[in-house]
Amino acid sequence: MTADDNPLIDMIENILLTPSSDFYIATILHDPNGGALDPRTIDSVDLGTISLEGVQIGIVIRNLVVRGLSNVQVAFDSEGNPEISVDGDSVTFHAVLPNQQAGYTRPPDVPAVAAAHGDLDVTIAGQPMPPGTILLTISAVQDLKGVFTATEGAGGLSTVEITFTALSVGLDLAAGVMKITVDLATVFKETINHILNQPDMQASFLEKVNAQISSPDVLASLSQVATKARAALGTN
Secondary structure, three states: OOHHHOHHHHHHHHHHOOOOOOOOHHHHOEOOOOOOOEOEEEEEEEEEEEEEOOEEEEEEEEEEEEEOOOOOEEOEOOOOOEOEEEEOOEEEEEEEEOOOOOOOOOOOOOOOOEEEEEEEEEEEOOEEOOOEEEEEEEOOEEEEEEEEEEEEEOOEEEEEEEEEEEEEEEOOHHHOOEEEEEEOOOOOHHHHHHHHOOHHHHHHHHHHHHHHHOOHHHHHHHHHHHHHHHHHHHOO
16 A cells, blocks of 8 residues: 555655644654653663773663754655655654754754763772763764554544654764763773763664663653644644
8 A cells, every 4th residue: 555545644744744733753753741752761771891901891871861853854865755655554754853844943942953961870890980970962863763553543534543663763973973971070081981982882872772762662652642643634
């Protein structure tokens, strides 16, 4: 089935691209109450243990608050077509950050670039260091990919149910789009800063964050927020 023979999917494709729609991509990913992707609090990111000249360094990030990932727009391919695909009642979209689409106004609580802050727990040779903090910025997202199904209920467009089944953030880490800064009361602070800004550590961090935002609980919460926007389906 294609969008051409499914008016509901065709409509959803169109309003994902329309800033004035309640179902616009940046709008459904943003919920000030924390129900969508932006903002999103991740309880714990365990980066494991690193061996540095024989010294074991354990790094765990806690209460990581991520903001700004809703500042995206649907990507377009080289021929000017939106990167949205349909398979039955399933819609896959690819989006990029920052959002530069005419007609979109970024909400005051959404930063221009994705940013996060959290608490940092570090152990060195098994000994806990004083609690620290971590800040990070992501200047560009090359591919925020989402997959959802849209199911029309007996009541028509006003009863459409949106169910997210996948969500992930793709970054070009080689381009230096992620910057991590830690503040920790230890002589190892600069070393830890250096370690966390290495491409392999950033890739590990991104993998763990993606595992969190694609968890069943987060997808279910985002589905509820998106489903509440279904009124847009009947008016756009």
